[in-house]
Amino acid sequence: MATDEAANMTNETNLTNLANKQNMTDKADTANEADLTDKATRENMADEPNKGNEESEQGSPSLLRAVIEEAGYEAGHPIVRNIVLDVRSGERVGLIGPNGAGKSTLMKGLLGQLPHWRAQVYWRGEEEGNAGEGLHSAIAYIPEQPIVYERLTLWEHLVLAAASAGLSEDELNERADKLLRRFRLSGFRHHYPVKFSKGMQQKTMLIVAFLLKPDLYLVDEPFIGLDPGAVLELIDALEEERSRGAAVLMTTHVLDSAERMCDRFVLVSDGGAAASGTLEEIAKQAGFGPDARLFDCFHRLASREDEVEA
Amino acid sequence: MTPSDSAANRPVPSRSVGSFTPSRLFAARAAAFWTTIWKCWRIVLDWTVCLYIVLPGAFIAVGIYRDFMREPPPGLAEFPLYPILLALALPQLAGKYRTFAESGDGLFLHRNPQWRRRFAKMGFAYGGAARLLVTSIAVMTLSPVLLPVFGLSAGSLGALVVYYTAAGLFWSMLRDRVALSWKGWRRWAATLPAGAAFVLGVPALAERGAASPGAAFLSGAAFLAAALVLLLWRMRKKGTLLHEITVENESYASLVSWVLMDTMEKKPLPRQRKPILFARSQPLLPHRDNVADRLADSWMKSVLRRPDLVKQLFYTLGVGAAALALPPIPFAVIVWLGLPFLVVATLRRYWTQWLSEPYLTLFVWSDQAEAEASRKATAWLAMPLVLLWALLIGVRIGLAFGGIAWIAVAAVPAAGYYWLRAANDILISFAASRRKKE
Structure with missing residues (x-):
């Protein structure tokens, strides 16, 4: 209990610091009042005073919460700044935005792969440093470009993944057989994935991720390279995982699928959050009615961003 | 007619682009390739390595070679010639038919038949020249033994150089054809027996040629003619760019893999779709859940x-x-x-x-x-x-x-x-x- 309180206090301090910095920036740069990125970020930050371990309106606890001050590949050149991400158990959050907006950078940051990353990340209410290895072992990452090792067969890729997750041989056999059948790769289990087509390699990455049954999936452009059958299987598999309680944070350009799959969205534009919320909330922010399509909202918000920049 | 129409109708230059000809481009690429290889080796061959290891090593090796040639072991004359000729045949198995193709060639150059054919011919000439150089050095190195001990004439040695060069050229073209025609086990099934026949047959023919330079020249001419036939087939063959790029990557990897073993960005990829070793993904060590x-x-x-x-x-x-x-x-x-x-x-x-x-x-x-x-x-x-x-x-x-x-x-x-x-x-x-x- 005392530990929780201490963690909350630490979290509050971190957020207060961030908010103070934000206020100072605001005072110094009132010309940027119209900047939707900062506005949305401030709204996000102001709306979420309980840091890492608050509960959502639906009552589900926050699984991952990241308060990102700035992130990038070079000091002084942030690609992403002032974004708050909140993913709850069983929820699917879509990170959408134009090319080069910083979506993939955000993913890399969450995976600890960025050299410059100023953020507080909370995993099940605990700050990342305190979560130990729990965070990384509970996340499965499906990259946009499939990552395979050239001298291992598909089955051996699965054996390694299973070893990292501590799966027994029986669990591996049962889960892997099911997934290989589902993604129609049963006949290729002893082939080198490096010799597969892009779509088959993408399926390999999906199988590896689903095999681990993580709490959170970080999925970067999941539909690229997949045939329509595989897209449907992916959607079904993610739905099954959602019913298990797993959350998904995905970046995508395929807005129709995102609209069908995701519960909430964060529109990233020019490295910041231009809008966030459910489709209804996004539509409101874009000035549309509740029946608006995500594509139209995206288009309008992105255009507005361009106008502000101009 | 708009400017773009006139550009579209402009004939594609067949032999040269500006002052660039296929042969100049080929030469520039070959020079750039060997410069890159040299730079890679310079990483390990700095002056200290050269001074303390390479030079003393070369000095000792030359000394041993000189002593051996001055006073060949007594019984060497009874030694059969065949193993020496076999040793000369083995290096001919190495090396591939190369065109120094680059992936960017797919945009223009490789779509121009005349440039493609010219590159193919240049590759053939380059392979011949490289083999001639290597074979000459090998035969010259062995000449102090071949001339006095085995009694070969200078003409015979010259004929052997031509013969081995032509045989090596033929082998590289044959391998190239096999690689373009088959993949996986079929390629191996074709290459292995052909390689064995080459290694055993070429020295046997050379043994006859050593006695009669004319026969060696004639055999060399036959190999050269066969290599030229394969070159003609190759020049007519379309869709070879990916194969050529693979050959280039492999050549680069084979020359620098030792030096850059920890830093190579492009590791050699497996050629087969399935592994030959542990083909059923079976474990090497018995394990279950550890x-x-x-x-x-x-x-x-x-x-x-x-x-x-x-x-x-x-x-x-x-x-x-x-x-x-x-x-x-x-x-x-x-x-x-x-x-x-x-x-x-x-x-x-x-x-x-x-x-x-x-x-x-x-x-x-x-x-x-x-x-x-x-x-x-x-x-x-x-x-x-x-x-x-x-x-x-x-x-x-x-x-x-x-x-x-x-x-x-x-x-x-x-x-x-x-x-x-x-x-x-x-x-x-x-x-x-x-x-x-x-």
Whole structure:
């Protein structure tokens, strides 16, 4: 209990610091009042005073919460700044935005792969440093470009993944057989994935991720390279995982699928959050009615961003 | 007619673009390639290495060669000529038909038939010139033996150079054709018997040619004609760009893989869709649910499936065996005590490199599992080499002292087993302490 309180206090301090910095920036740069990125970020930050371990309106606890001050590949050149991400158990959050907006950078940051990353990340209410290895072992990452090792067969890729997750041989056999059948790769289990087509390699990455049954999936452009059958299987598999309680944070350009799959969205534009919320909330922010399509909202918000920049 | 129409209707230059001709471009690329290779080797061949290792080594080698040629071993005249001619044939198996193609050629150059044909001819000429140079050097090196001891004439040597060059050229074109026609086991099924026939047949024909230079020239001309027929087929063949790029990548990798083994961005990819070793993904080590065993097993299979790494292990085995066979037994034993450290250090470098592979970094591995896996895996892979060396030492001791000393054949490998484990533990502890300091 005392530990929780201490963690909350630490979290509050971190957020207060961030908010103070934000206020100072605001005072110094009132010309940027119209900047939707900062506005949305401030709204996000102001709306979420309980840091890492608050509960959502639906009552589900926050699984991952990241308060990102700035992130990038070079000091002084942030690609992403002032974004708050909140993913709850069983929820699917879509990170959408134009090319080069910083979506993939955000993913890399969450995976600890960025050299410059100023953020507080909370995993099940605990700050990342305190979560130990729990965070990384509970996340499965499906990259946009499939990552395979050239001298291992598909089955051996699965054996390694299973070893990292501590799966027994029986669990591996049962889960892997099911997934290989589902993604129609049963006949290729002893082939080198490096010799597969892009779509088959993408399926390999999906199988590896689903095999681990993580709490959170970080999925970067999941539909690229997949045939329509595989897209449907992916959607079904993610739905099954959602019913298990797993959350998904995905970046995508395929807005129709995102609209069908995701519960909430964060529109990233020019490295910041231009809008966030459910489709209804996004539509409101874009000035549309509740029946608006995500594509139209995206288009309008992105255009507005361009106008502000101009 | 708009400017773009006129541009579209402009004929594609057939022989040159501006002042650039296919032959100039080919020459520029060949020069750039060898400059790059030289720069890579300069990484290891700095002045200290040249001064303290290369120059003394060359000096000693030249001295040994001079002594050998001045006073050939007495019985060499009775030695058959065939093995020497076989040794001359073996280098001809190396080298491929190259065109120095680049992936960007797909945009324009490779779509122009005349440029493509010209590049094909240049590749043929380049291969011929390279083989002529290598064969001439080899024959000249052996000439002090071939001329006086075996009684060959200067004309015969000239004929041998032409013959081997033509035979090598034919072999490279034949291999190229096989590679373009088949993949996987079919390619191997075609290449292996053809290679065996080449290695055995070419020296047999050369033996006849050594007696009669005319016959050697004639055989060389026949090989050249056959190579030209294959070149004509190759020039008519379309869709060869990907194959040519693969050949270029492999040539580059084979020349610098040793120097850049830890830094090469493009590692050689497997040629087959399925592995030849452990084709059913079966484990090398029996394991069920142990993380370290699974990691160790995956790494060992990865190493054994990489021909470049296996080749290096074989080289290490050969050089180690030579270092144990040549010096007096006490020195050989000292060398033998050091060799496990060398092998384990090499394998540990492979291990570290493997663990940093992007796929491996997707997962979290505990320090304990990593340490246990590396301990097991390096010991298992080093074991055959260390035991073979130990066996060699044991046999030398047995031969030198006889009788009860033959027990060394069993005792030294047994000691080798424990010595390897100790060497492995020492190096792992050393690496762990270094990591802690960092």
